[in-house]
Amino acid sequence: MEFHSDRQLLNEVMNHSNFVRHPNEWWYxxxxxxxxxxxSHEKLAIYGGII
Structure with a gap:
C-alpha cells in the first residue's frame, strides 16, 4: 500500500510540473x-535529437 501511495505522489508531482508518464512504465x-x-497533443517537441 505504501508503494502505491509513493507512486501516486510521484505521478502527481511530475504531472503538476508538466511531465508526462510513459504509458507502459510507472517510473519513466x-x-x-x-x-x-x-x-500532450502538442504539434512539436520542445527539443529533439542532435542532427
Whole structure:
C-alpha cells in the first residue's frame, strides 16, 4: 500500500510540473521530447535529437 501511495505522489508531482508518464512504465517521465509532445497533443517537441 505504501508503494502505491509513493507512486501516486510521484505521478502527481511530475504531472503538476508538466511531465508526462510513459504509458507502459510507472517510473519513466518525459518533458519536451517527442513522447511528451505525443501524449500532450502538442504539434512539436520542445527539443529533439542532435542532427
Amino acid at each position: 517521465f518525459s518533458y519536451g521530447d517527442q513522447l511528451w509532445a505525443w501524449i
